[in-house]
Amino acid sequence: MAPVSTSPELANDAVITPEKKNNLRLVIVASSVGTLIEWYDLLLAVIMANILSMQLFPAGGNNFIETLGIVATTYLIRPFGSLLFGNFGDKIGRKYTFLVSLLLMGGATFLIGCIPTFEQAGWVSPILFLILRLLQGLAISGEYSGAVIYVAEHAPQNKRGFYTGFIQTTSSIALILGLVVVFSTKSIMSEESFNSFGWRIPFLFSAILVVASYFIRRRLHESPVFAQLKSEGKTSNSPVRETFKTKKNIGLILGAIFGGNAAQSAIMQTNQFITLFFLQRTVKLPDTTALLIMATGILLAGPFFQIFGALSDKIGRKKVILPGMILGLIVIPVMFYLFLELGNPQRLDTIQHIDTQTTIIFIGLVFMLTLSGTMVYGPMGAFLMEMFPTRIRYTSMGFVYNVGNGAIGGSTPVITELIKSSVVIGFALSPFIGLVYPLALIIIGIVVNIFFVPETYKNDLSD
Incomplete structure (x- = not known):
């Protein structure tokens, strides 16, 4: 097969000479920081769904669900974005593709901070919000897969899980960063000022992070595995046609989506957003208390992404991912039951204040569910990319991740809210009915992982 023609600038990266090899530490830092910023940009609108529902939609109506619906479009468009960016990544290269995705994400996030309110522009406001969220979805669909593949194609075979674990932990760090920025912004101004203009600051702040990350990433060269493939023509x-050409690859795609990826996303979406909304809207805790519980529990579990990624290098990906899904299946119903029973047992519709002991218990519960997420997500990046050959790795992995993690698992917040608002059930179970969706995805993930998904940790990436 003839080599794909490229510009002279790209062709220069085709052969990695000694002076153009990447330093592994720089690869990890540049890839991780860029991915962290993109996750921060993507998750910020979910963190601020309450305020956005008031600013960008008309008064009255179920604006919170409408806001989550627009947020969900980001996840629904990601499979299409993965084919677009995957096509470029497998033809042109990993480095340039996720440089473009970084700038696209940063620009869209900055512009969300500039959207006029509904009072100022009417329905133009939610329409602009929708367009910018779609652009964010396209951006993240090209970012994550490229970053994981780029790191893994530089890493030694026996440390791929450990090194890609740095990419995996960025979503949780990004959530904490978002919570800290929002909390800090709220703390330095009155509620009236925050609702008037302060809510824009976390979005505008993203521009500084994106510019810094862009200049760091520009120092990188193409991955040696892809460069070798390219030099050999x-x-x-x-890549898109080849991804869906064989039954074997289609089988791997379906197994990867339903054998862990969708379940992993359901666990983390439940941990990060369903938990936050539940504490704020059902348990009725003050925002500061809910944010403190979330940030502390997630932060304490942060190092375990690397720990479980490294463990999967030694014993295999499935032996870590499967117990993580089982733990999530147990923790989720117990956690939400205890949240309500300890935090608001009488189900009052007023703000509830909890004591220090209860706060510590809630932090422990969030830690346990985050731990489950680290067991599944820590090895997941290496697990997915090891399934597919180099020539179509970006496209195949990107499609798997953005269908499972994006469209199916990423829709968890809006689907759980829709189930809660539309399914009529007894008073005792009504706050929990939405959890059937993430629990169903986890059960499916366990069954498919056991019977239909191969082990990958000894696969050769040059094959």
Whole structure:
């Protein structure tokens, strides 16, 4: 197969000479920081769904669900974005593709901070919000897969899980960063000022982070595995068509989506957002208390992404991912039951203040569910990319991740809210009915992982 023609600038990266090899530490830092910023940009609108529902939609109506609906479009468009960016990543290269995704994400996030309110522009406001969220969805669909593949193609085979674990932990760090920025912004101004203009600051702040990350990433060169493939003229002319050409690859795609990826997203979406909304809207805790519980529990579990990624290098990906899904299946119903029973047992519709002991218990519960997420997500990046050959790795992995983690698992917040608002059930169970969706995805993930998904940790990436 003839090599894909490229510009002289890109062709220069095709052969990695000694002076153009990347320093592994720089690869990890540049990839991780860029991915962290993109997750911060993507998750910020979910963290601020309450205020956005008041600012960008008309008064009255179920604006919170409408806001989550627009947020969900970001996840629904990601499979299409993965084919677009995957096509470029498998033809042109990993480095340039996730440089473009970084700038696209940063620009869209900055512009969300500039959207006029509904009072100022009417329905133009939610329409602009929708357009910018779709652009964010396209951006993240190209970012994550490229970053994981880029790091893994530089890493030694026996440390791929450990090194890609740095990419995996960025979503949780980004959530904490978002919570800290929002909390800090709220703390330095009155509630009236925050509702008037302060809510824009966390979005505008993203521009500084994106510019810094862009200049760091520009110092990188192409990954050695892809550069070797390119120099030999073995890159794919049609990565999308080749991805869906064989029954074997389609089987791997379906197994990867339903054998862990969708379940992993359901666990983390439940941990990060369903928990936050539940504490704020059902348990009725003050925002500061809910944010403190979330940030502390997630922060304490942060190092375990690397720990479980490294463990999967030694014993295999499935032996870590499967117990993580089982733990999530147990923790989720117990956690939400205790939240309500300890935090608001009488189900009052007024703000509830909890004592220090209860706060510590809640932090422990969040820690346990986050731990489950680290067991599944820590090895997941290496697990997914090891399934597919180099020539179509970006496209295949990107599609798997953005269908499972994006469209299916990423819709968890809006689907749980829709179930809660539309399913009529007894008073005792009504606050929990939405959890059937993430629990169902986890059960499916356990069954498919056991019977249909191969082990991958000894796979050769150059094959």
